[in-house]
Amino acid sequence: MQKFPENLFCAFRAAALCLVFLSLGSVSVSSASAQISPNLPNPSTAPNPLTKTLSVFSENMQDKIIDAANSMPESKYSYRPTKDVRSFGEILIHVADISYYLCSNIKGEAAPAPPASRSSKAEITAYLKASFDYCDAAYAGMTDAHLNDPANFWGHATNKMFMVTQLGNHDALHYGNLVTYLRLNDLVPSGGWF
16 A cells, blocks of 8 residues: 655645635635525424424425426426436436335335326426325324334335435435536526525
8 A cells, every 4th residue: 555655645734724724715604605594494393303304304305306397498308418317307207206116115005106198397297296295295194203114125124214314315316417407508496495
């Protein structure tokens, strides 16, 4: 294993710290610039704070995804930056499909069958909204005591907290795709509380 000479490592570390301080010095850092809304929910006082925290995060991602879906013109639902990735509309369908899969496991039931047609903007957004409503119903029946209940993740034993965490994680991952697609089409994604 190759080792950096100590003085060289210290020079790198000092340079990195210097860059951080220079960056901070050239930008006014304050709580106002953090762009966090004063309406940020505080689930710590809810009867089931862990479940509520996960629910709040999921609701925030759902709102952002719905806003993105509404912002993109129907003519751009087939837009894909490269041939190897999903189109904008396909990402929304995928988000809805996975939401149904994860939330049906949380609820302990089979996922509802998708609609026969999911090709127009109206059909895709209706499917997406229905999947989010379905997940909201899954959250409504949960308490913190349910988070360690058993669940099935594509044949792997896990717990409901894993499923709920994956739901928010998956939505956030694909919201990032949607933001990129919007910006590549000169559209500005909506904000949120963070």
